[in-house]
Amino acid sequence: MATEDEGPQSRLRRGLLMGIAAAPFAGLLPKMAFADAPATSAVNTTGLAVTDSEVTVGILHSVTGTMAISETGSVEAEKLAIQQINDAGGVLGRKIKIIQEDGASDWPTFAEKAKKLLVNDHVAAIFGCWTSASRKAVLPVLEQYNGMLYYPTFYEGLEMSKNVIYTGQEATQQILSSLNWINKTKGAKSFYLIGSDYIWPRTSNKIARKHIEGHLQGCKVVGEEYFPLGSTQFNSVINKIKLKRPDVIFADVVGGSNVAFYKQLKAAGINLDKQLLLTISVTEDEIDGIGGENIAGAYASMKYFESLKNPNNEAFVKAFHKMWGDKTVIGDVTQAAYLGPNLWKLTAEKAQSFDVDKIAAASPGIEFKGAPEGYVKIHQNHHLWSRSRIGRARVDGQFDVVYETPDLIEPNPFPKGYQ
Amino acid sequence: MFGDYSFSDLGSIFVMQGFAGLILFSVFVLMALGLAIIFGQMGVINMAHGEFMILGAYVTWMTSEFFKAHLPAFFGGYFFLAMILAFLASGALGMVVEWALIRHLYKRPLDTLLATWGLSLILQQVYRSVFGGREVGVDLPDWMMGSWQVSDTIQIPINGMLVMAITVIITLIVAYILYYSSWGRQVRAVMQNRVMASAIGINTEKVDRYTFGLGCGIAGIAGSAFTMIGSTGPTSGQLYIVDTFLVVVFGGATSLLGTIASAFTISQARSTLEFFTSGSMAQVMTLLAVVIILMLRPQGLFAVKVRK
Numbered sequence: 027m028a029t030e031d032e033g034p035q036s037r038l039r040r041g042l043l044m045g046i047a048a049a050p051f052a053g054l055l056p057k058m059a060f061a062d063a064p065a066t067s068a069v070n071t072t073g074l075a076v077t078d079s080e081v082t083v084g085i086l087h088s089v090t091g092t093m094a095i096s097e098t099g100s101v102e103a104e105k106l107a108i109q110q111i112n113d114a115g116g117v118l119g120r121k122i123k124i125i126q127e128d129g130a131s132d133w134p135t136f137a138e139k140a141k142k143l144l145v146n147d148h149v150a151a152i153f154g155c156w157t158s159a160s161r162k163a164v165l166p167v168l169e170q171y172n173g174m175l176y177y178p179t180f181y182e183g184l185e186m187s188k189n190v191i192y193t194g195q196e197a198t199q200q201i202l203s204s205l206n207w208i209n210k211t212k213g214a215k216s217f218y219l220i221g222s223d224y225i226w227p228r229t230s231n232k233i234a235r236k237h238i239e240g241h242l243q244g245c246k247v248v249g250e251e252y253f254p255l256g257s258t259q260f261n262s263v264i265n266k267i268k269l270k271r272p273d274v275i276f277a278d279v280v281g282g283s284n285v286a287f288y289k290q291l292k293a294a295g296i297n298l299d300k301q302l303l304l305t306i307s308v309t310e311d312e313i314d315g316i317g318g319e320n321i322a323g324a325y326a327s328m329k330y331f332e333s334l335k336n337p338n339n340e341a342f343v344k345a346f347h348k349m350w351g352d353k354t355v356i357g358d359v360t361q362a363a364y365l366g367p368n369l370w371k372l373t374a375e376k377a378q379s380f381d382v383d384k385i386a387a388a389s390p391g392i393e394f395k396g397a398p399e400g401y402v403k404i405h406q407n408h409h410l411w412s413r414s415r416i417g418r419a420r421v422d423g424q425f426d427v428v429y430e431t432p433d434l435i436e437p438n439p440f441p442k443g444y445q
Numbered sequence: 446m447f448g449d450y451s452f453s454d455l456g457s458i459f460v461m462q463g464f465a466g467l468i469l470f471s472v473f474v475l476m477a478l479g480l481a482i483i484f485g486q487m488g489v490i491n492m493a494h495g496e497f498m499i500l501g502a503y504v505t506w507m508t509s510e511f512f513k514a515h516l517p518a519f520f521g522g523y524f525f526l527a528m529i530l531a532f533l534a535s536g537a538l539g540m541v542v543e544w545a546l547i548r549h550l551y552k553r554p555l556d557t558l559l560a561t562w563g564l565s566l567i568l569q570q571v572y573r574s575v576f577g578g579r580e581v582g583v584d585l586p587d588w589m590m591g592s593w594q595v596s597d598t599i600q601i602p603i604n605g606m607l608v609m610a611i612t613v614i615i616t617l618i619v620a621y622i623l624y625y626s627s628w629g630r631q632v633r634a635v636m637q638n639r640v641m642a643s644a645i646g647i648n649t650e651k652v653d654r655y656t657f658g659l660g661c662g663i664a665g666i667a668g669s670a671f672t673m674i675g676s677t678g679p680t681s682g683q684l685y686i687v688d689t690f691l692v693v694v695f696g697g698a699t700s701l702l703g704t705i706a707s708a709f710t711i712s713q714a715r716s717t718l719e720f721f722t723s724g725s726m727a728q729v730m731t732l733l734a735v736v737i738i739l740m741l742r743p744q745g746l747f748a749v750k751v752r753k
Contacts, residue, residue: 095679251723253725257684259472259674261602262469265720282580283684285675285676293592294461294592313582315677317583317584
């Protein structure tokens, strides 16, 4: 390792050393941290933005536009994770520096910003995207310029890329166990599927229908219905539901429609204490807008709830509130976003490199024991092994966890017999 | 589809479905009224109409938070005060916008489209910066929630009936103002012939400003009422804008009666189709029908005959 005694230094090197010495990381002796770090030439063979003291990553979410509602939590979680990693000494002896770009809820903008992060900034990894549409827009850019994306949202599956780690659940993980549970413990036999009209609800409902009709004894789907994104009028479909009297309403309505749907359901006299409702699109974030009193009693299938009781989660919730204020809530995706930087750090340490190819190759098998949701592990297909849970919405906007799968569920983005 | 159901079941569903249609009708009328005044009477294409509605919704939210914190005893009645405040806030903003932006563009109607669209983007981002990107949950008094149990099987949403009541009252007030008050006559005179109106001593600038303010104020009331049935977020206004223009254009932009008739036609068509087909199909078929009718009758359902 180079020290200051070893002859002439480049101005750049000297500047960097001064930067380290001046950096406010009290308690860590700069030279020690420096001495632990492997040489830049060893950890970075592909021209990424890695120096002796820093590694640059990108955060790419919408902080303006429609999706800002949902993506804000993810940005907050990623920044928290990165700060915690830096406080603990960084990755391979290097502090993480963030370049944040705004996707502005516009898919071509996402692609353009991803290209900027990869081509101009040479970031080692990108934490970002939220909707499937934004991920699909970014994917070709990632593959062309060989970038690495950590994607936090639960999504419809049917995708797998060397350049993406999917830290949320794919559809079968989220749906199958919850349908089994509601069938077994609540004796539910008939289902009414209702969703917003785009790829995720349609794919999810297709999987749900196949499972209900093919794998659950004597169960049937009595209705399947889609509404354009942004619909605010649900009275007619609620009457239809009243007529069909399904045991379970299975809902994947999103965005502003979500709020309207639950308000009108309640106003129409449907009591969620009596009528089973299972949703895969409502987290603590959404309840903020819906209002706890309008949705209390509904069941949500997620892998994470803020109310989870385990030491990891308690520490995470505390740190999150300390950084972002007591009023913030933490939904499933926010937690999944928190996993991204942590998994990336563990992978880089295993690979002893920031190179994207080496990260991609080293990812399968990476375990993160400190995850708020509990233990997770990266599968060969770049999705996570995780438990699935069912929470019951409370008036105060939190969930009571009523069920948890005993084992980790294997991610299966291309489920046979469900397409 | 109905084979398995008893006669009384079907009866109750038809009653409830009838009400669903009427509620949708009221929602359409309420959101279109403000625009009918601004677009219909003034010819201004106000793309920021939805944002004026959401301002009303945010005012309602702030009022509810204020009552919760300081006057919990009166929480049950805050909504009426909130609606008045929403009217004032949106109306005031409307007048400011008219003064700063719109009045320079009366002779360039297509430019108002761009200007107000820009305004809508600005307002959205202002809401996001002030109130946060997340949707806010407006707490409603208990008596406004839930449903009215007419019989064992018939439930009518209370919030829906409130929207209907508000719509009827606002419509009557607007009709009175436009068609029976002297100010309404001035408005119509200015719109039909601006030069002549000012020649006989009408202060056209003032009329313009108050008309625009009235339209925006009514949008604010609509936004306030819609907190009962929909979401309140920076971009929620966008959810209403397409339907609003659809109703106004289909009705024939210059006629209040046309707006009401068109809201009735579209809402009944949609709620019936939604019941028998599905949500997305109902919208497609309704829009298709509207397009065909507008092709045959470009002036809309009702048009005021004016000598050009």
